[in-house]
Amino acid sequence: MLYASFGDGHVQVARALSEALTRDLGAEVRAVDTFRQTSASLARINERIFEWTTRYAPALYGWSYDWTRNFSIRHPLWAFLARFSRRAAWRAIHEFHPDVIVQLFPDHALAKLPPGRRPLVAVVLTDFAVHSRWVHANADLVIVPTHEAAAHVRRFRPDVRVEVGGIPVRDQFRRCALSRLDGARRIVLLTGGRGVFPQYEGVLERLIRHFPDHVIEVMCGRNARMLERVKAFAERAGHARIHPIGFTDDVASHLQQAEFVIAKAGGVTIAECLASGTPMVFYKPLPGQERENARCIERLGAGRIASTLADLDHLFAHWSEETQGAMRLRAVELGKPGAASYVSACLARAWERHQALGHEAPAAAPLVLQERG
Numbered sequence: 001m002l003y004a005s006f007g008d009g010h011v012q013v014a015r016a017l018s019e020a021l022t023r024d025l026g027a028e029v030r031a032v033d034t035f036r037q038t039s040a041s042l043a044r045i046n047e048r049i050f051e052w053t054t055r056y057a058p059a060l061y062g063w064s065y066d067w068t069r070n071f072s073i074r075h076p077l078w079a080f081l082a083r084f085s086r087r088a089a090w091r092a093i094h095e096f097h098p099d100v101i102v103q104l105f106p107d108h109a110l111a112k113l114p115p116g117r118r119p120l121v122a123v124v125l126t127d128f129a130v131h132s133r134w135v136h137a138n139a140d141l142v143i144v145p146t147h148e149a150a151a152h153v154r155r156f157r158p159d160v161r162v163e164v165g166g167i168p169v170r171d172q173f174r175r176c177a178l179s180r181l182d183g184a185r186r187i188v189l190l191t192g193g194r195g196v197f198p199q200y201e202g203v204l205e206r207l208i209r210h211f212p213d214h215v216i217e218v219m220c221g222r223n224a225r226m227l228e229r230v231k232a233f234a235e236r237a238g239h240a241r242i243h244p245i246g247f248t249d250d251v252a253s254h255l256q257q258a259e260f261v262i263a264k265a266g267g268v269t270i271a272e273c274l275a276s277g278t279p280m281v282f283y284k285p286l287p288g289q290e291r292e293n294a295r296c297i298e299r300l301g302a303g304r305i306a307s308t309l310a311d312l313d314h315l316f317a318h319w320s321e322e323t324q325g326a327m328r329l330r331a332v333e334l335g336k337p338g339a340a341s342y343v344s345a346c347l348a349r350a351w352e353r354h355q356a357l358g359h360e361a362p363a364a365a366p367l368v369l370q371e372r373g
Contacts, residue, residue, distance in 0.1 A: 001031045002089055004105040005043070006050055008192070009268035013104050013126050016168040020340035025348055030096050034109055037088035046084070054286055062287020071132045073156050078108040078133060085109040093119070100351055106133035113138055120354040122347055125149060126167055127267035129292030132156055141350045143343055145271065146334070148296060163346045166339030167271035172252040173337040184215045188258040188278075190269065191220055198284045200226075201233055202309045203262060208239050210316035217243045217254055252276060260324060265294035270303075275337035279303060279327035283312060301330035 003014040014031050021027040035043040053061040071077065086109040093101070093114055100120045103110060110121055122141040125134055130152035135142065139157070143165040144150050150162045187207060191197040200218070207216050216239075220227040227246050234242035245254070255261060255276040263269050265285040270293055273280050280303035282294040297303035304327075306312040336342065 001029055001102045002034050002085075002092075002104065002107070002109070003031060004035050004085075004107070005033055006035075006047060006105070009126055009266050010104050012170065012268055013124070013168050016170050016340045017102065017104075017124070017343060019171065020168065020344040021347070024341050024344050027344075030092065030098075032088055032092045034085035034088040034092075034105075034107065037091075038085050039087075042084055054288075058286050058288075062291065065131065065288035065292075068133070069131050073108075073111075073132055073135050073137060075132070078111065078136070081133075082108040082111060086112070090114045100347055102347065103139075106131055108133065108136045110138050111136035120347075120351050122350060124165075124168070124343060125153075125267070127289045127293055128270060128296040129289050130156075131289065135160070140354065141346070143346055145267070145336075146296070146300070148299075161350070165343045165346050166336030167267055168340035168343050169268070169271050169275050169337065170252070171340070172250065173256075173272060173275040176253050176256050185211075185213065186215045186217060186254075186258045187211060188254055188261045188263075189216065189218045190255070190261050190263040190273075191218070191223070191226065192264050192266065192269065197226075197264065199309060200230070203283055203312065204230075204233060204237075204242065206309065206312050206316060207262075208237065208242075210313075210319065214259070215241045215243060217245055217258070219245045219248070219251070219254065222247045260327070265290040265297070267293055270297055271336070271339070274302060274331050274335035275339070277328060277332040277335055279324060279331050281306060281312075281315065284308075300334060302327055302334055 001014055001018060003010045005011065018029045018031060021029050035046065068077065085107050089109040098119045100122060101110065103123045104126055120140050121138050122143065123134060123139045124143045125145060128145050128149060130149050135153055135156040139160055141161050141163065142153050143163045144153060145167050147164055150164055153160065153162050189203065204216065218230045220230060227244050230244040234244065251272065255273055255278050258278050260279040260281060261273050262281045262283055263273060265282045270280065280297060282303055282305045284307060285291045285294040285305065294303065294305050298305050304315055306315050
């Protein structure tokens with residue numbers, strides 16, 4: 001399983017899918033961070049450049065994303081960038097002799113494979129928006145979150161097999177572990193694992209104004225400084241219904257019991273909200289894949305976008321139970337809390353077909369029905 005440490009989402013998907021493959025199929029899984037294991041120093045530089053541009057020059061990052069989004073899958077830029085990850089990918093193939101390789105990050109390291117026995121190569125998208133860097137010539141199977149994404153993949157490669165399987169999320173999203181006995185109505189402001197959110201005080205002020213009877217849970221992730229700042233803001237505002245929450249492994253029960261979530265538009269965050277059946281409001285999504293993810297979910301009816309505080313005021317001023325109910329229904333319809341098991345079954349069936357082409361007798365793949373809502 002090939003992933004990258006650019007953000008927490010890819011790591012979470014790798015864990016969720018690894019657990020499902022081990023539990024459901026008895027598979028032996030090795031996770032490889034191809035960028036760090038090819039060159040740790042270069043990977044750190046790339047990660048810092050990514051963090052700096054998305055934080056301080058988001059327009060530049062968005063421009064580069066939009067410029068390259070529809071490049072040919074054989075564009076020389078992808079071959080050049082593959083040099084930063086191919087060595088670790090090839091080393092893992094030589095050492096582990098995998099039956100299946102699962103790619104969880106947009107990269108073309110596997111567009112060229114080493115000589116020898118050819119494994120099945122599958123790509124599992126962790127975004128709702130499709131970029132040309134996700135698709136390469138050696139992918140046998142591409143697993144996507146929506147039918148819209150499937151159509152985009154087929155535009156890059158009409159011959160590739162595409163399955164709509166969802167983004168694998170943690171097993172906790174199949175159940176609710178935290179019971180609420182106070183009957184309070186809740187809104188969650190989800191800052192992401194690193195606890196960074198634009199203009200969060202302005203967002204909180206508008207939530208207090210438009211939803212005075214709701215509890216507002218601010219999930220600050222691992223950012224202890226933001227946790228303290230939100231506590232101080234709540235004290236200054238004299239609003240006891242603002243509940244700052246530090247890092248917790250139990251995200252699912254908070255999302256499941258929220259009326260809606262204000263979130264960043266990362267692919268995994270969206271998948272977790274949909275698995276919880278919870279509508280989303282995206283505030284100032286970053287240019288690039290986050291903005292495209294947000295647009296996709298807005299088109300599908302499970303979320304809304306606000307680009308400024310004035311937009312947020314306007315959105316909340318026209319908010320209604322009917323609007324929220326319609327968005328919740330779409331979230332339930334789109335949600336795939338069992339995606340990890342479903343994706344693992346897709347991989348098993350694809351491996352069966354791959355083995356049959358090689359004239360080897362495969363074991364029977366499990367039949368797994370997709371869980372929804």
